Amino acid sequence: MRLIQILTEGGERAVVATTGPAGAESSAIVPGHRTVYDLARAAIAARSSIEAVVEAAGKGESVDRAALLASGRVLAPIDHPDPAHLLITGTGLTHLGSASARDAMHKTVAAAEETLTDSMKMFRMGIEGGKPAAGKVGVQPEWFYKGDGALLVGPGQPLTAPSFAQDGGEEPEVAGIYIIADDGRPFRIGFALANEFSDHVMERVNYLYLAHSKLRPCSVGPELLVGALPDDVRGRSRILRDDKVIFDEPFLSGEANMSHTLANLEHHHFKYDFFRRPGQVHVHTYGTATLSVAFGIRTEPGDVFEIESEAFGLPLRNALAYAPEESVTVTAL
Structure with missing residues (x-):
């Protein structure tokens, strides 16, 4: 359904x-x-x-x-009567990528410890400990906060980067959609396609800028898949410029293509009690291994991102826009 x-x-x-x-x-x-x-x-x-x-x-x-x-x-296939009670978060370094990329990654993480970047160390931790036995807790993933429901963009609506952004880049992902019951128990409603929009140029300056790079809108939908997520999710991520395709690559998701189980990602998110407040809604993106910036694509205003997967029905499309420059002044009271 x-x-x-x-x-x-x-x-x-x-x-x-x-x-x-x-x-x-x-x-x-x-x-x-x-x-x-x-x-x-x-x-x-x-x-x-x-x-x-x-x-x-x-x-x-x-x-x-x-x-x-x-x-x-x-x-959007989920929202909240009060947008402040919808939280958008995500995890990274969770996907193995294509077969060739997977081989390259495995060779890299086998290198000497002193030659590994912090990102590659965390990726290796996921490979080694992200899929624990049933009932066990695995290694915690990279985690980030994107914003609240005010930043949730519906299908067909623009993804608007701030004027100071250095890049507006797509991230084709699957998101888990959750709700917290009145007694504090988290329930998964289902799954949706997501464009976890980020600033990859800013992030590349220094990985400590990751938190800044993620404070951007996010789009999910159009459809919400109820029930189990297929073990092997396959889709396409495209960018259209003036109605011409300038980027078209496959993206993979589902546990067969991940270094973490969904249960492990969910545990390490909801283990924090302030993410289990009654009535909350959570949109939690699971990560990706397909980015146009890795192929040398520099996005421009008006570019249209298109993410599709047969498992999720209708495709998710959003155009890139930039907000006008504004001055912010802090006034003492």
């Missing part, structure tokens, strides 16, 4: 569920539930699954998801 959030022709919020086998899917509005947030809370209250709640609600009006996306009426 996949879910999207939309605006109806009358401007009302609605949730659409896509069900059925590949090639014979149908999409219909879920009666009685205006948002995925409400749907998830209803499932928790009923001690049920989201799929069971959707099934019990019945089928409303059938819709054409592609037409809705083209009309600009598809929203």
Whole structure:
């Protein structure tokens, strides 16, 4: 099952569920539930699954998801009534990449300890300890904070870099979407495609600038996959300039292509009690091994990022924009 959030022709919020086998899917509005947030809370209250709640609600009006996306009426697949209670975070150095890149990485991490960068040391830690036995805790991954719900951008909306940014680069990823129950228990709602937009030029100046480079918008969607994440997720990451493709490379995700289990990433995020406050929503990106900047691409305003994977239905597209320069003055009280 996949879910999207939309605006109806009358401007009302609605949730659409896509069900059925590949090639014979149908999409219909879920009666009685205006948002995925409400749907998830209803499932928790009923001690049920989201799929069971959707099934019990019945089928409303059938819709054409592609037409809705083209009309600009598809929203991010998750949000929160108060954006400050939606947190966007992520992990890095978690993906092995393609077979050739994987071989190169393994050869590199076998080098003498004194020759390794801090990033490569952390990557090696993940390879050696990121997939513990069931019930065990593995090594913690690199972790970063991106922002709150005010920085969550819907499909088709621009990813706007600040005027002082040195780069606006895509990061094609899978994000886990979570909600915290009233008793503090974290529940995973599902998974979505994500463009974990970053400033890679700034980051390359010094890895200690990573925190600055991540304070950017993030886009997820259009669809939210309910249920298990496929072990081997395959997709494409593209950049279009003036309707011409200037970058087109595969991206891989899923545990078969990662140095950490999802359970390990989730443990090391939710082990902090302030990430388990009732009602919170978390968008947690899992990382990537495919970046256009690594291929020498320098993005420009107006470039369109396109991320797609068959497992997630509709593609995620966002154009690059830059905010106007502004002056910030701190005034003493």
